[in-house]
């Protein structure tokens with residue numbers, strides 16, 4: 001071969017290999033030497049994970065294999081990306097400035113669900129299409145919210161719907177399910193969901209069931225406000241039994257000292273329902289404070305009927321106010337008193353970081369009068385310390401309880417839920433094992449929500465993968481400073497693309513809208 005010919009051949013090889021068709025690599029990404037926990041609940045194994053395109057192509061010993069990019073995961077845990085079945089990320093995902101979803105990527109979360117608590121956009125298809133067009137950092141799925149559907153048809157009325165109104169609401173649910181919703185959510189504690197009877201909820205849930213969806217609920221009462229915690233669990237079980245749908249209790253808890261210790265009864269009821277064939281699961285965030293608002297926590301629902309203006313009029317009506325104040329005082333007592341209510345977000349920056357007790361003392365008025373002033377000024381976000389550690393641990397140990405952040409502004413759970421659960425409940429306090437914790441944040445959730453080919457490290461599954469350092473994984477968010485990113489996630493692949501690389505967020509938006 002002449003020197004010139006040789007050069008020509010080398011040039012061709014060079015061009016071809018640049019297009020990687022002759023000297024193709026085995027994988028796009030190869031994560032070597034990590035401690036692999038596959039999400040099924042099985043123990044860790046030392047395996048290499050090969051990724052081609054958006055899928056897991058290989059699990060095993062990759063000695064001799066090549067890849068465009070290799071990651072040395074020695075000393076790190078490799079697991080399926082976490083799936084969060086309950087978030088309040090609709091605004092973040094819909095705004096191009098925040099759609100990367102940093103708070104969740106840095107926790108190792110690759111899929112979020114939103115539209116929980118009965119509150120969602122009505123046009124599910126349009127929201128999913130917008131996300132796809134604009135780009136999102138994590139995968140995301142939507143529930144159609146029963147409260148939003150009711151509001152669209154009946155406003156904030158507390159009346160019983162007519163048969164025509166039921167039909168209108170059912171049509172909206174059907175359209176949402178056809179548009180890609182993974183199920184229906186309720187917020188029966190909140191207005192206007194609280195105005196719905198169980199029968200009304202069943203009429204709408206049937207439609208979601210016919211379309212293969214699930215039922216996700218913030219129950220009517222997690223405490224002793226109205227029908228009580230146990231009757232609310234019973235109502236949820238009834239909805240599951242009569243419609244055949246899988247029912248999921250969101251942020252399961254025993255809220256307030258009237259029901260502390262009742263986790264044992266709730267678990268017994270759910271175990272019995274499961275044994276009798278009802279499909280029922282729950283999710284939970286690992287914090288003793290719930291995140292809510294002054295109105296939601298303290299104001300009775302009758303005072304909210306017909307909307308905000310009507311509520312403000314009732315506050316100033318001297319013939320109504322005494323009854324309102326008395327009921328609010330009982331609600332405050334239920335939640336542990338004014339010192340257990342920490343204001344986390346408000347238009348009025350003066351009150352952020354203070355308890356309702358401190359605000360009342362400063363203003364020299366009663367806690368309820370202070371609360372009503374806050375309501376009149378536009379309401380405020382509250383961390384309400386109302387749970388017992390023993391109930392949290394009791395629920396967490398159940399194999400039907402998933403991790404779910406319920407992340408909202410003004411509570412560390414939005415930035416810290418998944419690292420917090422690993423740090424505190426697995427590594428520091430040994431309440432649950434690492435494979436059990438990983439399963440509760442991955443495959444259990446994917447199966448419950450009906451997300452296909454996600455939640456496990458398995459050949460052919462989507463390459464949603466977290467690589468984290470068990471020594472450093474932790475939340476940094478606090479109640480006073482809740483919007484701080486977590487630490488310890490070293491790499492995060494979403495559909496095969498690295499959204500976190502070497503502990504740093506990248507600029508890609510590899511998430512996809514997911515439908516059932």
Ligand SMILES: [Zn+2]
Nearest residue numbers: 117218250251
């Ligand atoms: Zn909720």
